[in-house]
Amino acid sequence: xxxxxxxxxxxxxxTSVAAATACKIANDGKKVLVVSTDQAHSxxxxxxxxxxxxxxxxxxxxxxxxxxxxxxxxxxWVNIKSYIEKLITLKSDKTIExxxxxxxxxxxxLLALIKIKDIYDEGKYDVLIVDCAPTGETMSLLKFPDLFxxxxxxxxxxxxxxxxxxxxxxxxxxxxxxxxxxxxxDIEKLYSKIDELHRLMxxxxxxxxxxxxxxxxxxxxxxxxxxxxxxxxxxxxxxIIINKIFPxxxxxxxxxxxxxxxxxxxxxxxxxxxxxxxxxxxLMTDELRKYETLQKVGEKVYGEVNPENVLFQDKxxxxxxxxxxxxxxxxxxxxxxxxxxxxxxxxxxxxxxxNERRSFILPTKLQSKEIIDAKYTEGKLNIHFI
Numbered sequence: 001x002x003x004x005x006x007x008x009x010x011x012x013x014x015t016s017v018a019a020a021t022a023c024k025i026a027n028d029g030k031k032v033l034v035v036s037t038d039q040a041h042s043x044x045x046x047x048x049x050x051x052x053x054x055x056x057x058x059x060x061x062x063x064x065x066x067x068x069x070x071x072x073x074x075x076x077w078v079n080i081k082s083y084i085e086k087l088i089t090l091k092s093d094k095t096i097e098x099x100x101x102x103x104x105x106x107x108x109x110l111l112a113l114i115k116i117k118d119i120y121d122e123g124k125y126d127v128l129i130v131d132c133a134p135t136g137e138t139m140s141l142l143k144f145p146d147l148f149x150x151x152x153x154x155x156x157x158x159x160x161x162x163x164x165x166x167x168x169x170x171x172x173x174x175x176x177x178x179x180x181x182x183x184x185x186d187i188e189k190l191y192s193k194i195d196e197l198h199r200l201m202x203x204x205x206x207x208x209x210x211x212x213x214x215x216x217x218x219x220x221x222x223x224x225x226x227x228x229x230x231x232x233x234x235x236x237x238x239x240i241i242i243n244k245i246f247p248x249x250x251x252x253x254x255x256x257x258x259x260x261x262x263x264x265x266x267x268x269x270x271x272x273x274x275x276x277x278x279x280x281x282x283l284m285t286d287e288l289r290k291y292e293t294l295q296k297v298g299e300k301v302y303g304e305v306n307p308e309n310v311l312f313q314d315k316x317x318x319x320x321x322x323x324x325x326x327x328x329x330x331x332x333x334x335x336x337x338x339x340x341x342x343x344x345x346x347x348x349x350x351x352x353x354x355n356e357r358r359s360f361i362l363p364t365k366l367q368s369k370e371i372i373d374a375k376y377t378e379g380k381l382n383i384h385f386i
Contacts, residue, residue: 001120001123001125001126001127001128001206002126002127002128002206002308002310003116003120003127003128003130003200003206003207003208004021004127004128004129004130004207004208004209004210004307004308005130005132005142005207005208005209005210006018006021006129006130006131006132006209006210006212006241007132007133007134007209007210007211007212007226008134008211008212008213008219008223008226009134009213009219009222009223010134012212012213012214012219012243012244013212013214013243013244013281013288014131014132014212015036015038015042015043015046015131016046016243016288016294016297017210017212017241017243017281017297017301018034018043018129018130018131019034019043019046019047019064019129019131019288019294020288020294020295020297020298020301021034021129021298021301021302021307022034022062022064022127022129022298023062023291023294023295023297023298024295024298024299024301024302024307025126025127025129025298025307025308026059026060026061026062027061027295027298028306028308029061030061030126030127030308031061031063031124031125031126031127032061032062032063032125032126032127032128032129033055033063033064033065033119033124033125033127033128033129034062034063034064034065034128034129034130034131035064035065035066035067035115035116035119035128035129035130035131036051036065036066036067036130036131037067037112037113037116037130037131037132037133038131038132038133038134039069039133040133041066043064043066043131044064044066045289046288046289046294047064047289047290047291047294048289048290049064051064051065051066052065052066052068053065053066053067053068053071058291059291062291063125067111067112067115069111069112110194113197113201114193114194114197116128116130116197117193117196117197117200120200126308127308139226139229139230139356142201142209142230142233142235143233143356143358201235202234202235204236204310204313205310207235207236208236208237208238208239208310208311208312209230209235209236209237209238210237210238210239210240210241211223211226211227211237211239211240211241212241212243213240213241213242213243213269214242214243214244214245215242215244215245215261215262215265215266215269216261216265217261217264217265217268219265220265220268220269223240223269224272224333224334225334227273227333227334228332228333228334228335228353229353229356231314231316231330231331231332231333232330232332232351232353232356232358233358234316234317236310236312236313236314236316237276237312237314238276238277238310238311238312238313239276239277239278239279239311239312240269240273240276240277240278240279241278241279241280241281241301242265242266242269242278242279242280242281243281244281244283245262245266245280245281245282245283246258246262246282246283247282247283250283266280272333272334275312275314276311276312276314277305277311277312279301279302279305280301281297281300281301282300284297314331315331316330316331316332317329317330317331318331319363319365319366322384324384324386325369325372325384325385325386326365326366326369326384326385326386327382327383327384327385328362328366328382328383328385329380329381329382329383330351330380330381330382330383331379331380332353332379332380332381333379333380334379335353335376335379335381336354337376339353339354340352340353340376340381342371342374342381342383344370344371347361347362347366347367347368348360348361348362349362349371349383351381366385369385369386370385370386371383371384371385372384372385372386
């Protein structure tokens with residue numbers, strides 16, 4: 001099964017483009033499911049059909065659903081939730097605030113990803129199209145498996161056998177409940193699922209991300225920033241879609257000023273994303289709603305290109321042997337190096353770009369090495385180790 005995620009700044013039309021892509025692939029004979037992970041769902045509006053937390057058949061080969069994170073939350077981690085609730089309410093009663101504390105930041109996004117993994121494991125479809133939330137929420141969605149694995153390891157370091165031995169002492173002296181076997185089972189299942197999910201999302205032969213933008217400088221700038229963040233987390237971007245391009249005949253009178261703005265933005269995208277396919281969609285005379293319209297849009301966007309294919313693949317992390325040691329090159333263009341920071345602690349390094357941060361364990365051959373130098377040039381962060 002192929003998984004294609006669509007993201008972009010709010011209002012660029014990513015939901016319509018995701019739905020149109022699904023329509024084209026389904027029309028070509030493949031079984032497709034398009035899902036929305038955005039909490040402010042609009043996928044159903046695009047098809048002009050009420051969607052639910054289970055797949056609904058739109059036409060032959062085409063299914064759609066809107067993931068309900070509340071339902072997924074209720075089903076996902078009953079025992080873990082009960083255990084943390086006990087910890088929170090040790091010296092107080094359960095309140096509405098307690099319930100809110102049990103929804104960790106980003107956890108809804110994680111549940112959406114786990115649902116995607118479940119759909120992938122079922123193997124009922126040829127292609128899964130994901131209409132993601134706007135850029136900020138999408139980054140939460142995509143970086144969360146990495147962060148949550150770290151969180152689980154830090155939050156539940158106690159092992160099952162050790163817990164049984166110290167359970168009477170801890171509960172008697174510290175008055176803190178120790179997780180039950182059922183809780184440990186849930187923790188292990190969740191951790192295993194997240195680990196599998198993380199490996200799936202980094203499989204560039206299966207998963208790719210497409211950024212939807214419009215020909216406006218501020219939106220293009222965010223698309224570039226998203227591209228850098230996605231590369232930091234080792235995700236493959238295989239397409240850029242420029243939506244809402246004013247047709248030439250409309251750029252007269254009141255809209256004449258948009259001619260240069262639009263041309264400069266499109267030229268900037270073509271120059272900046274060299275090698276990555278760029279698709280264009282002109283502003284339509286009607287709303288992008290209902291299957292028939294979306295099917296036409298899918299043909300307009302992709303033409304003869306098969307959108308289910310992996311359209312581009314880039315090697316993001318490259319390790320090279322040098323005379324004195326090793327060089328780790330990370331391909332992440334469009335970064336302002338004044339917003340870039342790097343630190344090392346043992347075999348782990350942390351890279352920050354403005355408000356996005358990633359910590360990861362170094363490859364085996366670099367784990368005994370230390371950083372002696374780092375430079376950001378020509379869209380690459382080169383880290384030198386000896």
